[in-house]
Amino acid sequence: MPRVREVDVFRLVLPYGRRPESILVKLTDHGGMAGWGEVVHPDPKVWGTLEETLAQILIGVDWETPHDLPELGTAADMACWDLATRMTGVPLAHALGGTRTSLMATVRLPAVRSLQSAVDGVNRFVGAGYAHVTVEIHPGWDVEPLRAIRAAYPALAITVDARRAYTEIGQLESLAGYDLSGIERPCDDLDLSAELQSRLSIPVVVEARSLAELDEAVAARAGRALMLRPSLFGSLAAVKTAHDRARRAGWDITCADGRGTGLARAATVAVAALPGCTLPSDVTEPPRNAQIVEPPVGASGGVVAIPLTQPGLGHTVDEERVRRMARDSFALR
Structure with missing residues (x-):
């Protein structure tokens, strides 16, 4: 059962095209496992909403699946799915009902x-x-x-x-x-x-x-x-x-x-x-x-x-690179 201990949120300006913005959310549970999510081209209000609401909704709260949680927004919802499926050892594609390889x-x-x-x-x-x-x-x-x-x-x-x-x-x-x-x-x-x-x-x-x-x-x-x-x-x-x-x-x-x-x-x-x-x-x-x-x-x-040999999203995040690229960030404990 996931129980989030820490929330980290990063704002990145990406080095291509018209330099679009992306917001990343990292959720860490009490066992140290992490799930990640992203929203690209976010609404300007998203940053403040995440800072105001995520701690109350997620930190210290027991939940079985993301279906048990209120609306979180794209990035935090994705992070919940990544965390939950990593904890159960299931690829995200399979958890959603995917059948393709x-x-x-x-x-x-x-x-x-x-x-x-x-x-x-x-x-x-x-x-x-x-x-x-x-x-x-x-x-x-x-x-x-x-x-x-x-x-x-x-x-x-x-x-x-x-x-x-x-x-x-x-x-x-x-x-x-x-x-x-x-x-x-x-x-x-x-x-x-x-x-x-x-x-x-x-x-x-x-x-x-x-x-x-x-x-x-x-x-x-x-x-x-x-x-x-x-x-x-x-x-x-x-x-x-x-x-x-x-x-x-x-x-x-x-x-x-x-x-x-x-x-x-x-x-x-x-x-x-x-x-x-x-x-x-x-x-x-x-x-x-x-x-x-x-x-x-x-x-x-x-x-x-389709990455089916690893749980969750099936990819490892280079957190050091995230922190180097981040223009802004905050942490909730």
């Missing part, structure tokens, strides 16, 4: 400056072993890059991510002629998304940011697949519920989430082991200079192995 990864190609840059980017991904690429599009950058990529790679599996940028579906409908595997996040309007799905044989992939949004999307027939981002649901129990509801509706599922330090990605990999997650998932590794876990989270030949 590996999964196919997709890799994202952001909008770039030229068609040649797009083709070159895909060439790098294919050379690294990826069999599936997700191409980010927007009005004015859709038909031409797809035509160039498809001409260079006739057999490559391609999904497009419209990032809710479209208000008309005619252009998106025409993209299906490029032998796509799916269209992700076409628009914000569920009725428009449903109309697009009714015209296509490939799945429209809807990103739901809550269980209520998922129920609305299923009722509207806004798609045939769910983009499941664990960080949006606040707890892994809610993520599992979203998976189960989408699966009962007959929807396929792809998993994705912020890259962070590797911890958030590790949790996403565990979720992607669930039986309904049949589509390639965006679990490519964060940059090596940001990772604080061993072994690093990432794909080999476009395939991600």
Whole structure:
């Protein structure tokens, strides 16, 4: 039975891209075992909320599973799951109900400056072993890059991510002629998304940011697949519920989430082991200079192995590196 003795929280600014922020939570029980969690791009209020609430909720409190605890937020909830499954010797993927030993990864190609840059980017991904690429599009950058990529790679599996940028579906409908595997996040309007799905044989992939949004999307027939981002649901129990509801509706599922330090990605990999997650998932590794876990989270030949030989998240955290990278921290005893 976990009984938390100490809570450590770290704020990191990550050394890539626009230098995103990540918050890590470490929970240590009375026997010295630790569980870790992460939230990437946290709401500004998260830091203060954790400082004000975690001690009262967790320290010295007996609990069997994270289901016994009130809402903690993404990072602390993940840390509870990691701690509980490490104590019972069970991989997190199995504790959630996962059945896979590996999964196919997709890799994202952001909008770039030229068609040649797009083709070159895909060439790098294919050379690294990826069999599936997700191409980010927007009005004015859709038909031409797809035509160039498809001409260079006739057999490559391609999904497009419209990032809710479209208000008309005619252009998106025409993209299906490029032998796509799916269209992700076409628009914000569920009725428009449903109309697009009714015209296509490939799945429209809807990103739901809550269980209520998922129920609305299923009722509207806004798609045939769910983009499941664990960080949006606040707890892994809610993520599992979203998976189960989408699966009962007959929807396929792809998993994705912020890259962070590797911890958030590790949790996403565990979720992607669930039986309904049949589509390639965006679990490519964060940059090596940001990772604080061993072994690093990432794909080999476009395939991600589910860490089933170790309990919990299946990765060891380099705490010395965490403390060197931390811009701020606090401890609760």
